[in-house]
Structures are given as C-alpha cells and as structure tokens.
Amino acid sequence: QVQVVQSGAEVKKPGSSVKVSCKVSGGIFSGYVINWVRQAPGQGLEWMGGIIPMFGTPKYAQKFQGTITITADESSSTAYMEVSTLRVEDTAVYYCGRGGVDYSDEFDFWGQGTLVSVSS
Amino acid sequence: SYVLTQPPSVSVAPGQTATITCGGNNIGSKSVHWNQQRPGQAPVLVVYDDTKRPSGIPERFSASNSGNTATLTISRVEAGDEADYYCQVWDDIVHSVVFGGGTKLTVL
Numbered sequence: 001q002v003q004v005v006q007s008g009a010e011v012k013k014p015g016s017s018v019k020v021s022c023k024v025s026g027g028i029f030s031g032y033v034i035n036w037v038r039q040a041p042g043q044g045l046e047w048m049g050g051i052i053p054m055f056g057t058p059k060y061a062q063k064f065q066g067t068i069t070i071t072a073d074e075s076s077s078t079a080y081m082e083v084s085t086l087r088v089e090d091t092a093v094y095y096c097g098r099g100g101v102d103y104s105d106e107f108d109f110w111g112q113g114t115l116v117s118v119s120s
Numbered sequence: 121s122y123v124l125t126q127p128p129s130v131s132v133a134p135g136q137t138a139t140i141t142c143g144g145n146n147i148g149s150k151s152v153h154w155n156q157q158r159p160g161q162a163p164v165l166v167v168y169d170d171t172k173r174p175s176g177i178p179e180r181f182s183a184s185n186s187g188n189t190a191t192l193t194i195s196r197v198e199a200g201d202e203a204d205y206y207c208q209v210w211d212d213i214v215h216s217v218v219f220g221g222g223t224k225l226t227v228l
Contacts, residue, residue: 045206047217061216104210106153106168113162
C-alpha cells in the first residue's frame with residue numbers, strides 16, 4: 001500500500017526559510033506528479049506546484065513562482081518544497097499529494113500535512 | 121484563471137441525500153476530482169475523473185459532470201460524512217491545478 005509521509009511541524013521566524021519533505025513508499029514515485037498544496041488556517045486548499053521526479057523540472061502556480069522551490073530525490077523517493085523568506089502569512093498546513101502521470105490527474109494519496117508556523 | 125464555485129455549506133439529516141455542486145465555465149469538458157477533508161485531517165480522494173470511485177470509497181458516493189456544473193451526491197448520509205468537500209480540475213490555460221472554495225457538509 002502506498003504511504004506518503006511528511007516531515008514534522010516547524011516554527012520559524014519571519015525572513016527565514018523552511019524545507020518540507022514528502023516521502024513516498026510502497027508505490028510509484030519517479031513517474032508520477034508530486035504536488036504541493038497549502039491550507040492557511042480556516043481556509044481552503046491552494047495548489048502551489050508540482051514535480052515529476054524522473055523529469056526533474058517543477059511546475060509552479062503563478063502566485064508562488066519565485067517564492068518556493070520544489071525538488072525531488074529519486075534515490076530516496078522523497079520530494080521537497082522550500083519556502084524562502086517566510087512571512088507571517090505563510091503560516092499554514094502544507095500537504096503533498098501524489099498525482100498521476102499528468103498534472104490533470106487526481107491526487108490518489110496525500111501526506112498527513114506539515115504545519116509551518118511563522119511568528120516573531 | 122479558471123474559477124470553481126461551490127456553496128459554502130450544505131446541511132442534511134442522517135439517512136438523507138446530500139448534493140454538493142461545483143460550478144465552472146464549461147466544466148463538463150474537464151475532468152473533475154472530489155476530495156473529502158474531515159476536521160483536522162488530510163484530504164482524501166472520494167471521486168476522480170468525474171464519476172469514478174477509488175477502492176474503499178462507499179457506493180453511497182457518486183458524481184456527475186455536465187455543462188457548467190459538476191455534482192457530488194452522497195446518499196444515505198452518515199455522521200462520518202461530515203467534512204469539507206473540494207472539487208478539483210486542471211486549468212490548461214495557465215497550467216495550474218484549481219480547487220473550488222470547499223463546501224462544509226453538516227449532518228444535522
């Protein structure tokens with residue numbers, strides 16, 4: 001059975017950066033999209049971007065272009081999402097979701113979420 | 121960019137049928153996925169490609185997609201169905217996944 005496990009909660013200062021990991025086990029990793037989704041407190045789901053590990057070139061939502069970096073390590077079946085220059089408004093739960101071979105595919109497995117709290 | 125419109129809330133008594141809509145311009149030409157998010161939990165896929173159910177999802181969950189509206193129907197609603205439901209599509213103009221704003225299903 002596929003399992004998607006994310007790194008633990010983080011507490012950060014404004015201006016710092018955070019890197020969240022997402023490890024996929026028990027299923028295909030390299031050829032499927034790994035998506036990243038943000039959920040601010042009390043708000044809905046917002047797609048940030050994704051990557052197909054075997055190709056390595058990420059795709060970003062326009063809103064997050066230039067502010068996040070998505071990478072993947074095929075050897076460890078782990079994807080990463082880094083937010084640089086954190087702001088208080090970046091406080092949110094960040095989810096990764098395994099998609100399919102195309103970005104239009106559903107997310108069949110989701111990680112448990114990583115809470116990132118940004119406060120001075 | 122492409123906009124998906126969902127009602128903020130839907131309420132239904134146990135045993136009744138809940139209907140959650142997702143509106144979008146010519147959404148019938150797109151593939152719609154539905155995700156369930158129970159309070160404090162990660163989302164879970166309940167319907168994909170307009171009408172298909174992943175293994176483990178009860179037959180009570182069904183969906184359709186035509187014209188400008190996609191619909192998720194939950195029959196014989198149970199207390200455990202209380203959750204936020206999000207529709208999802210791919211915007212092939214700006215190349216981005218789009219989620220609806222979410223609908224909070226309350227079981228009375």
